[in-house]
Amino acid sequence: MGPATEHPLRYALVNELHARPSPRFKAPATAVFVAFKELHDAANRDRSLDMAHLSELTNRHGGPRPDPEEHHYQGRVGRHDLKWESHTEFVTYMATNPGLPIRPFDPSAASIFSEEWQANAPGKRVAAVMVQIDLLPEDPAEVMARIGDWFARESLTVVWVLEGAALIAGDFRIDADGWMRFAVFVRPDTGEGRIGRIVHRLLELETYRAMSMLGLGRARSLSRLLNELDPRLSAIVDAMTDDNQPADKLLHELLAVSGELEAQAVQHSFRFGANTAYEAIVMDRIEALREERFLDRQMLTEFMRRRYQPAMRTVKSAEARLKTMLERATRAGELLRTRVDVERSAQNQSLLERMDRRADLQLRLQHTVEGLSVVAISYYAVGLLGYALYPLAHRSGIDKAYLIAGLTPLVVLFAWWGMRRVKRGLHSSHDRADL
Template identity: 75%
Template sequence: MSSDTDHPQRYALVNELHARPSPRLKAPATCAFVAFKEPRDAANRDRSRDVAHLTELTERHGGQRPDPQDSHYQGKLGRYDLKWESHTEFVTCMAMTPGLPIRPFDPSAGAIFSQEWQDNAPGKRIAAMLVQIDILPEDPQDALNRIGDWFARDGLTAVWVLDEMAVIAGDFRIDSNGWMRFAIFVRPELGEGRIGRILHRLVELETYRAISMLGLDRARLLSRRLNELEPRLSAIVEGMSDENRSAENVLQELLTVSAELESQAVQHSFRFGATTAYEAIVMDRINALRETRLYGRQMLTEFMRRRYKPAMRTVKSAEERLRSMIERSNRAGELLRTRVDVERSAQNQLLLERMDRRADLQLRLQHTVEGLSVVAISYYAVGLLSYALYPLAARIGVDKAYLIAALTPIAVLTVWWGMWRIKRRLHQTHDRNDL
């Protein structure tokens, strides 16, 4: 079939489904796992630095160089099988080797990730795990006796997984060497692929748990800032009914608080959204393990419900509180803007009334001026006509006083009629322009 038929990204999207397969390994085995994250703006980090850091590791151990464009890598580094992945905010590196160390959880098991190499990482270490995978004894109680010496009782979880085909145990604590320890005991007949999936889900569970809890510190910082802003917002809302305070001044105060709330939302929205997504992944990985209780020991879901879920609820509570305060400030802003509009409408009404009074005064003044104009024009018209008609009046024997008396009403009426005609034409022209 012609390649023109396919969407340009069809093959890339299908290949993405198979880009990060779970490892395959046989018990007994040891796994060292680390995850690094940039402290700030990790989603927009320079990913070429992550690849360069991986290249340094592969060259040190004589492995194949990674492709700078790839977001995942698998290769053989000496006796280790290395699996590296680049995620949205972090990178993970898992090294698996056959067999178990002489001493349980000996730090030498993670020697491939030297301290120097970890110090040179572009980001900071957010997770570090040592996982021992061993064959499950015929009596599972023997495994419990062994892990009793490895883990602290407080926080210890031990569960059956995958229909009692394996046991996972750990205490979610960091030892003196910076590693978090987990033990996996598998039945002899369990296949390499299923062992690899158990390991993969376990390291993902811990990684996403650690990343998701970054939102807790942000939530605490946000809560302290909201504790400062909430009294100011409440005071503004309570003072909105005070007629002695200018609505525009109150609105300006509200805008300052609203701007701060929006700024907090911008700063925390990505972290809170990521926390919600990572929490869902954590719970999904636990569900995928299909855990059941082992001799009355604490289960993963119980541990998460008591230790992890409260942190997530704190994050959601801070997020919801921020959203609620933003909604309150928006509602208050709408009310204040309505009050400002009403006050401005009242001011505009007063202004229009003043303009009407001024227009009325101007009209009266205009009428007065028109009357005076008629008198003045008539006066000059009578004077001019009297000068023009006086010789004729003298010839026919009419006294000048009688002549002026006769001309005066005629001149006044003629001037008034002329001005009335002019004003009428102006009004007609104005009306036609309005149409």
């Protein structure tokens, strides 16, 4: 089959499946990991700055130059194997080196990520993890002796993973040098690829935990704002039952509250959506490790249930509360608009009734004016006809008074008949104009 039969994205989409292979480790080894995120609008950041920061690191340590068009990088940088990935909101760097430092979790193991270089990052550090991979001692008591000196007992988590292929220990605390520390003890027969997947899932677990908990601060600030808006919205709803409260004023106040709620929904929609996705990834990575209890120690699921899930429930509660208040504001707005429409309909009905009364009054006045007009026209007409016919009446011996008396009914009747004709003509012209 020729190229014409292939979808233009087929190869690119298949290659994407293999773009980020898990690293390979041979115990003992040390892995250091950092993640950087822009403080604001990280999803729309200038990604060329991320590439420039990566290039600065590879140039400083003599590594291969990255491809500006790629979203991932792997290469030998100095004495470290470097893996870089660009994600929607953040970028991650992982440097691995064979062997362990002389002192457990010595900050010198992370010398590739110098403080100067980290300070120049286009964003702030959201995760910094150091992982030590060592062979599993035969005596479990020796493991407990080691990790007892490295981690805080009250938050210590120790579990078997992948059917006992490795033992993971950590306390999810940040040490004095700013690193979160994990120890991974593997059995001698555990393959390099499997060790790499364990470490990779552990690093993803911590990274997405940190990213998902960014929403906790947003949720708390949002809850404070909702605490201020809730009484205002409740007061508006209560005032809707009071007929003495003008609906237009209430609707104006409701629009102000609704505007603030909509603005908060727009500002927080991406963060809350991302939090849901990140939380799902955290729980998926824990499930993928297939943990089992080690002695009587705390498991990852237990730690997350007690320490992590309450934070996520707080975020979800704030999101649900914002959604509920938006729905309440919408329903209140519909009721207020209905009330305003009813009041305006009543006002319009009253206005129509006043117009009808005014029209009726005008009609009566018009009839009165018509009667007066007939009298006035008749009066002048009789006077003119009296002057015109008086000579004839004098020759005929008819008294002027009798002449006036005889003309008056005839003139009045003729004036009335003429006014009726004029009125009918005006009405006929108006009806034809309407048609």
